[in-house]
Amino acid sequence: MTLDTIECVVDEAIANQCNLIVSFHPIIFSGLKKITGRNYVERIVLKAIQNNIAIYAIHTALDNSSNGVNAKICEVLGLGNTRILIPKKDTIRKLTTYVPVSDADRLKEKLFEAGAGNIGNYSNCSFTLEGTGSYKAGDNSDPTIGEIGKTHYEKETMIHVTYLKSSEKEVLDALMKNHPYEEVAYEVSSLENSNQNIGMGMIGEFEETMP
Numbered sequence: 001m002t003l004d005t006i007e008c009v010v011d012e013a014i015a016n017q018c019n020l021i022v023s024f025h026p027i028i029f030s031g032l033k034k035i036t037g038r039n040y041v042e043r044i045v046l047k048a049i050q051n052n053i054a055i056y057a058i059h060t061a062l063d064n065s066s067n068g069v070n071a072k073i074c075e076v077l078g079l080g081n082t083r084i085l086i087p088k089k090d091t092i093r094k095l096t097t098y099v100p101v102s103d104a105d106r107l108k109e110k111l112f113e114a115g116a117g118n119i120g121n122y123s124n125c126s127f128t129l130e131g132t133g134s135y136k137a138g139d140n141s142d143p144t145i146g147e148i149g150k151t152h153y154e155k156e157t158m159i160h161v162t163y164l165k166s167s168e169k170e171v172l173d174a175l176m177k178n179h180p181y182e183e184v185a186y187e188v189s190s191l192e193n194s195n196q197n198i199g200m201g202m203i204g205e206f207e208e209t210m211p
Contacts, residue, residue, distance in 0.1 A: 115167035
């Protein structure tokens, strides 16, 4: 077991006749198109292959999570006023959609269940505004409300919710499955990352004087 699979670790595995190295950090961060031994990554991979040694990296992306490894370490150490060392950008998305007033609450609940509407320690966050939408169904349409060939006006609710980029598929799937209209009008925009719990590494202050 090792933190990083450097060459001396592979040499030690060979000397001890091991066939598996369990490493926290991966040795390969981008695809290898060839293995010629021209750099240390290729040299280590080549040596491991030649000696029938498997390398298993268990590193996860939890240090980029608001409740990930770094946040837990800060909690255990009793740190306060924590902040991200290298904040990630473009991790917060905003969804805007328009739905008949009578369907708004049900749709919001489905979006919340899919991961939308979480801001810090708060959940089910949204903003709504009521107005009137209009549309005219074409000949090949199957309108849920209104008639083909006639302009229809409907009291609608505009819904705004935010979500993490990693939850986008689930949120948009929930939108499409639970919106009553045949054609769903929606917008997705990226927000400046205001969630300081997303990024690489954390730093903080001890809340009490340490001995």
